[in-house]
Each structure stands twice: as C-alpha cells, then as structure tokens.
Amino acid sequence: MSDNQDFSVVGKSLPRSDARIKAVGAAQYADDIFLPGMLYGKLLRSPVAHARIKSIDTSAAEALPGVKCVITGADIPKIKYGNWRLVPESQDEYALAIDKVRFIGDEVAAVAALDKDTAEEAVRLIKVEYEELPGAFSVDEALAENAPVIHDEYQQQTPNISLDRKISYGDLDRAFAEADLILDDVFTVHATSHAYMEPCSCVAEYDHDGRLTIWTSTQAPYFVQCLLALTLEMRENDIRVIKPYVGGGFGGKMEMRPWEFCAAFIARKLGRPVKFTLTREEELATGRRRHPMKIHSKVAFRKDGMILGKEFIVHLDGGAYNSMGPTACFLCGNFGAMLYNYPNYRYYGAHVYTNKPPAGAMRGFGAPQALFVAETQMNMAAEKLGLDPIDIRLMNAMETGDEIPGVATISSCGFKESLLKVAEMTDWRERRKNLKPGQGIGIGCYSFISGGVFNWFNTRYNFTRAEVRAFDDGTVHLMTMASDIGQGCDTVLRQILAEELGLKISDIRLTAADTAVTPQADLGTWGSRVTLMAGNAVRKAAQEIKEQLYKMVSLKFDLNVIHDMRCKDGKIFPANRPDRNISFGEAVRMAQRANRGEPIIGYGSYTPRNKGLVTPAFSFGAQVAECEVDRETGAIEVKYMTTAHDCGTPINPMAVEGQLEGSVHMGLGYALCEQFIMKEGKTLNTTFLDYKLACAEDMPPGVSVHIDTYEPDGPFGAKEAGEGLVSPTAPAIADAVYHATGYRCMDLPITPLKLLKGMKKI
Amino acid sequence: MTLPQFKFLAPTNLDEACALLKKHQGKIKVKAGGTDMIVRLSHRAVKPDYLMTLKKIPGLNEISWDDQGGLVIGALALLREVEVSPIILEHAPMLARAAHATATVQIRNMGTVMGNICNASPSADNIPTLVAMEASIVAFSERGQREISLDDFFLGPGRTALAADELAIAIKVPAPAPKTGVSYQKVSQRSKVDIAAVNIGALVTLDGAGNCARVRISMGAVGPTPLRARQAEEFLAGKPASAANLAEAGRLAAADASPISDVRASKEYRKLMVEVLSQRALAEASGFAAGN
C-alpha cells in the first residue's frame, strides 16, 4: 500500500544537503574550531583495571611551563550522572574518578595547557598511587562467588548485577513438554567498536554573561545539556550545546562524557576556551563498545516447524559502568521475541559489571546479539526438522496486525514478502542444491524499532519538536534539535517538509541541533528514531502553516467550505480546481497582512502514544549471504549479499542505500574480523592496524530491494532504515560458512582459527 | 596526531647524505616514502633531532635488468612502480605480486620496497620473495660500497645489518637459473588488505630429470626475522615435487618456524599456515619452474 498522493520530493534520491560541503572539505567538525586563547586538554586515564586511589600528586604537572590547569576528582562536585535518569541509582559515573577506578582508561585527571604536547607531558607528570584490587573480566568472573564487587558503594541484590529485566507470557513449561524438538544452546558474542571516523572532540567556552557554550561531537545535544547542568551545578538554560558537523556516532556519542565535562569545567574556571580531542588509540582502548553477551537460548518447536516457545537468558558484559547497558538489556528481551510469533516466552536479562571499558549503545542496541542467536537457531531447527530455512520462517513470521503481548502491535510488516523476495532473487532452492565444496549460502533476518517509547532519560519535554517559519519570498525555515551525525536527517527532514508544503528542497533553510535556538527538545539520534519522530513533528508543524495559508486561498476565491486543499509546486489551491491557486509566498504575505504583521509560524511535536512501551513501528527484512571458504587457511570471502527490506516509504532511497551498504560493512566486520583482543581488562589492539575493520576491498557486491509497505505511524509511511540491517549479516554469513564447512559458529567472530578448529584441522 | 619537532634534511646526492648520517649519528633518521617512519614519529616511537629524506637524490628509483647481473631495484623505487614495472613483470613477476599484496594503492604510491626491507618488520610483504630469490642489499657510506646478502641482513624486528653511517641504495636480485620458479603466499586476518599473519616466499629450480635441484623457502611473521625453512629445503633436494613430498616439506617448514601468539594470530594457527602456505608456494614455484 502506498500513500494515495504521488510524491514530489519524498521518495526521490536527492543529493544530501551536506554533500557539497563535505566533498570540498569545508565542513567544520569540533576539532576544526579554534577560539582565541584556546587551551588544549588531555585526560589522565587509569592504567589499572580495578583499584582504590590512595593519592594523586599533581604538583609536577602544575609546575610545567605552559600548563594552565590540572583537575582531579577532588576538584569537582561529587555528583554521579548517567543517561538513565528515570532510575537514579543507575547513574553510576563521576566525570573524574573520585574513590576508585574500575577499568583501564577510567578518567582520573585532566590537564589544560597552551599546546597539545605540553598537555600530554603534564599528564605524564601526574603521580597517582593506586591500591590495586582484584578484577573481574568476564560475566562468569563477575558472578563467581567472592568476586570483587565493582561498585561497592551501594547495595545490589546480586553483587555486580546493576540491573535486570524479566519478561514472561504464556505457558512455557507446557510448550517444552509438548515440543518435538528443543534447541538448548549457549552462545557468546563479542564487543566491537563504533569506529566512527571522527574521534570525540569538543570545545567549551564560558562567557562574561555566565553562559557556557560547548561545541561537541554528539548524537544528543539535549542529553549533554542536561547532564552538564547536573554535574556542573548550573541551570540548563545557562548551557548552550551546539552540534557541529559530526563524523558518525553509531550509538557511541549519545551520553555526556568526561571530556565534555572537563572542557566545560576548566573553561568556567579559567574563563578561557578549552578543547579536548581524543586520539584513535584512546577511542579503541577505552571507548564505548558493543556489548559482549552470554546468551542461553532454549527454543521449542513442533515437528512441522511451528515455534511453541522460547526461554532467553542473557548476561550482558557491561564493563565498569551502566552507560546505555540497561537499554540494551531491555531491548534484548524484546528482540529475542521478535520476527516470529513466540506464543510462550520467558526472558531474563542481567546487566553485569566487569572491569572493562563500558559497553554502550551501538547500532542495533541488543538486536545484533539477540538476532544472531535467534536466527542461528532458526537455521539449526530447519536442518534438524528437514525443512527449508525459508519455509520454517514463513510459517512463523510476524505479519501486519500481530501483537507482542504487552509490548506492541505491528502496524506494518513486509517480512514474508522480504523472505519470498530474497528466495526469488538468489534462486535459493536451486543454489542450495548446487554448492561446490567450500561454497555456502545462508540466511539471516531482522526486525528493528523506529525509535523508543520508554522514557528512561525522563525528559520533561515532548520527545521531539519542530518549528517552521514561513516567509513571503516562498521559503521556510525549519528549526529542530534533531541531530544529523552523518546519517542524513538534515536532508530527510527537509524532504518531508518540502513535500508537505509543496516546496522544493532548496526553499528550505535549516537550523538544527543548537539547544539555545532550536526548540526544546529532541532526545537525539539513536534507536532509529529521527525520521519517524522528528519527521512527524516536522509534518505537524507544516500542517499548522498550511492551515493558516489555506484560509487565504478560500478568501481570495470565495471557496465553499468543503474544499480539500493542496500545496504543490509552490502553489496552494483547492484539490479539484488547481487553476484557482496562489503562490506559497503570496499566501504567506496575505496571511501576515491579515494578522497585522504576525509572522507565520507552525509548531509540531511528537511523542509516541498508545504504542506500547517499545516503539511506534517495526522494520523487517531478510538477507542472504554467499561465501567461499578456503578450507585449508580458514579464509572466508563473502561473495554476494542479497537483501530485501521493509522500511516503509524510503524518504530518500539513495540515503537508505547508503545505510544498507554501511550496515553490511559493519555486520561483516562483526561476523568475521572485528574484535577487541583483551587481556585482564587491557585492550591490546588499539590502532586500526590491529583492530580489523573490513576495508573497501573486502566489501562484497550485492543487491537490495525495498519491499513496499506503508507505516501508518510514520511520516509519509516511513519507518526505520539501516540500523536494523546490521543484525542479519552475521547470522547469514555464519550460516553460509556452516554450509561451506560444517562449522556452526556459536561464538562470534568467526576467525580462521575457530573455523579450522571447528573443522578439526587444528 | 601531531609530529614532534625535528630538523628536516634533504640532501641532493649520496655523498652529502652519508656525511649527514655520519655527522648526526644516533640523532638522525632516514625517510624514503615515510609510510612507516611518519607513523613512528607521530607515535613518538622514535624521537630524532633530524629527519633526512632521500627523495631529493636523483637516480635512486631506477629499475633495471641485464641478463648477467640480474635485476636492480633502486632504493626509491615505489611499491607501485615495482608492482607495474614491465621489467619486473617479465623477469621477476613474484616481486610484483608481493608489492601488490602490500597495503593499499595509496600507500603503494608513497612507500618503497627498500623501505619495506629496511623497516625490517617480520611480516613485511616484500621480504620473503626477495630472500627466496637470493637478493642482496647494496650499502653505501663514506667508507665505500658493499653488498649484504638478505640472508644476513635482518638482525631482529626493526634491526638490520646496516651500519649507522650506511645507506641502502639498491636491491640486487641475481638472474634466476633456467627451470626456476618462484611463489609468494600470504594469509592475514582480514581477507584482502592486511598485514600478513604468515607469508612465504619459495624458489624452486628443477634439474634435467625434473627433480628439485635447489629449493629456498623464506617464512615471514613466524620469528623475529624472516626464517629459512632449512629442513624442508634439504628434504626436497634431489626429489621430485610430488604432492607427498610437498606435504612433507610443508610439515618440515612448520617445524622450523618459531611463531609466537600475538594480537594478529595464535602460534598454532601460524604453524598450520606455514605448512599450508609452504606447500602451496612450493607447488606453484615448481609448476612455474617446469614451464620455464
């Protein structure tokens, strides 16, 4: 189904509005900002995984010429922060360590100096005396008896479990009793890096009027504003957060971070601007990452392939702090029961502290892990029951109108169509019969959210808001706090607005992501929320403008009250009498005159209502991977990827395609080559030499098809695109590798060594 | 990251360059393409007072061949030039394959084969083939010129037999005997563009009866310096390059390798890869030899 009107701007592959400035290298990122008198900051990080701080001596650092400021935990307000404001005890971080350090890289002190080299030298001169404590470096170690307690300052029911979640519906015991096949497996999945191109960076300035301004590489300016206010003991309105161009985030930049705090704190203290920019080594050694998990999954099937129920027990290896772990813990439980109808389901998820760099939000937010397991087990079940993996999926697949008990209703779903499409495109059934030794073909599927409903940040505002100002020269100005971090929402929101108002994209000016001027508030770019949520707000704001302008057309042509109105091609007219039109600019001029000069402004907000606790809309899709394995070296080459996906209306198909290619890249790295090599909490591969991102040459060719659906809750029928698609790639590749070698991966990533061991070659 | 402070020297002839090397001994570093050196400088792994580029010295990038003397590759010949040089493709195509296997085209347009050798990384892509082909390095200093066999050139990771006042000016590769074939094989964690987890260069010369007359196998990334697989070489001498013999040679090569486990690969994986890759290299090299 598609919208009954034919679109002029939406659905077109228009070039991104930031394409030119980025192509010519003129886009300013935070690190490109230089203010007069600016100092350079550097953080001292803990070299030990778990210790009490006995003393810190900063005198030598302070004495170094060029050093202007050294701060430690003793200098800052003793206030813990975290994104989960709804659960205050989950806020477990100090900007600088106060009593203890809990991972290698924990921020201990900060220096600001005249230049970078001096700041680095000063950091080396700070002497910290640690009393080392035993560490816990895995879920099993952290939950063992007598495990060191990582956050001992508050009582936890089970030491080192910061938070857990249970979901239960149906009669699972009966499902297992009646099952013909029970799969009962333990999987482990690993941590990977966001590897955004732009390392974190910020510049803070404190002016003579007592206002703090910070330009920071963030996905969520509003979070940074609120949490800086909390930790600096300032009023939110005295803090202005501006998002410059941002070079990617993938979930890694959606919290207030210590360098933002330190830049702000020192800028306020000294009255001089301060910049902090992380190195790639800091990012890889200490940065947020995707949650490693241990997943115990038990699924009951009837012999015809029907799923009877599932028990899903997940332990998230959260690292030293909660970060966004609680969300991943919640969502894992939802993703464990997505895609197929699980009539009986039980979930237990626990977020476990370990002495490692904290895991946080990362593209997929629990879905890549949960779906790697779920999809692998679907493939295992198909084989055990003698069914085709696509048939068993079709039998259980969710469809439009299905309900997940107590969670959500699926209001649009192109899953079955996606399955049938990839089967057709790959000639699935024939290909599977004609594989040569070392060749494999496999499938993985996904579903994902279009933004979250659960208000863990406890915002006091609408989830997102837009303001549109219309001008009599036929242009409009869109103001939104929605944050383009490279995913393209500046373009997509313009397209939505242009479509709604019948204008061209070039008629739209945009000011975004500046907390002092764009409307309060927007929760940021994460969870694939922006297109649907900010898009809906933009549409509503546009509709307010249109109402004001329609009146002018009615007046001018003395129209009957029953006329439907349209905005198209820069004109406004009754739907059935396009000849009776006035131009958009003329209508604005008339409306403004009629209102004695009042400007024409429209506001729109969006907060999901009546959509359960998870999300307003789910995307779906299926992906087939074809691989070739060198069965002597274990080298895996992905030869081709075929994808069919349902993102509702693609507002900008070219942008969607970019997301798809990016997610194949990330999914392929997750499956095959990306991993942190850790020893006792220390990350050993801290450069891109040894942290193996797939290179351009490793990218397989592929094809993707949009399945046509229309999401009633999305702007022009749109929903999530590109985040969910990071999930199916690993299970699809793992399944292809299985068919090529007989090795079934239960422990990502699939390295040559594991593969050769699985094949009993080592 | 920013570079530390140093004085930049750009001599325009070899004598001047060697005089500077001697004068600033211990405080000077040499740069060709800089793809290793600049990274080391920005990581503060080296902190020289002087950085001397060789790029202003004319004539160092030549690639030449003569039937007696064999191949000469000048110190400034780029990886990319070696990869596409008609002379190399005709007379030593495996050197082009090894150059091609190094990094990406952007790096290959900056970096040199000599830099790859003098950097003396155990995993360097261009070393095993050159060792197998019995290449040597022409070293130049105020004291004169000498040739150092690659077999004796590597002392440890990042350490070579060059004296502090010596520059490497050329790579010499002898003209191969008739019925000789060469192969280069590599595995790495990521499928295409990556540092080798193990790499193997092999040379096989066959006698009139089709048996192996001479075999040289060089193994990279399985020891502090490139290692020769001497047991395998000796085993094959005088024997036909049959599948069974090559399999045995592979096992012997693995026995000669002394890899460590590190972030790039485990010891057990490297051992197995030496076995697999030397077998493949020997099979390919003897196949080429039979055809030559």
Ligand SMILES: Cc1cc2nc3c(=O)[nH]c(=O)nc-3n(C[C@H](O)[C@H](O)[C@H](O)COP(=O)(O)OP(=O)(O)OC[C@H]3O[C@@H](n4cnc5c(N)ncnc54)[C@H](O)[C@@H]3O)c2cc1C
């Ligand atoms: C992104 C990236 C990817 C890479 N991938 C690979 C790869 O896949 N495989 C691989 O093997 N390498 C790789 N490298 C390493 C590097 O590119 C190669 O080793 C290259 O051949 C070095 O050549 P260069 O001219 O840049 O050397 P430089 O950096 O200029 O010099 C390297 C070393 O050799 C010394 N040196 C150079 N010339 C002379 C001379 N004439 N006399 C005496 N000493 C000399 C220098 O003092 C220095 O110690 C990579 C590097 C980068 C940055």
